[in-house]
Amino acid sequence: QVQLVESGGGLVQAGGSLRLSCAASGIRSRINAMGWYRRAPGKQRELVARILNGGDTNYADSVKGRFTVSRDNAKNTVYLQMNSLKPEDTAVYYCNVLIIWGDYWGQGTQVTVSS
Numbered sequence: 001q002v003q004l005v006e007s008g009g010g011l012v013q014a015g016g017s018l019r020l021s022c023a024a025s026g027i028r029s030r031i032n033a034m035g036w037y038r039r040a041p042g043k044q045r046e047l048v049a050r051i052l053n054g055g056d057t058n059y060a061d062s063v064k065g066r067f068t069v070s071r072d073n074a075k076n077t078v079y080l081q082m083n084s085l086k087p088e089d090t091a092v093y094y095c096n097v098l099i100i101w102g103d104y105w106g107q108g109t110q111v112t113v114s115s
Helices: none
Strands: 003-007 010-013 018-025 031-039 046-052 057-059 067-072 077-082 091-099 102-105 109-114
Touching: 003 091, 018 031, 018 091, 018 109, 031 067, 031 077, 046 067, 046 077, 046 091, 057 067, 077 091
Parallel strands: 010 109
Antiparallel strands: 003 018, 018 077, 031 046, 031 091, 046 057, 067 077, 091 102, 091 109
């Protein structure tokens, strides 16, 4: 059974930092990418950051220079270090694991940034 267990969300003041973690288990296929999406109230889900096999990364323009995605391949875990958080970063953050014929999603973790 595939499980994506997320942790690290919470409430933080603007300018603060949070680190999200997502540990994937039970995936038997080759993982092509791991990353994070978010959905803010009233908005569509959007890609925040992802890391591909080989280490290439993609970031949303709104988080470049503030967020860093990383991955521990041995643990099948992906991290999102979020610095200089802004109120507009408030959203539910979802872990995503991309395999050859589809993807898996975490249950989501709430990040709230107060002004």
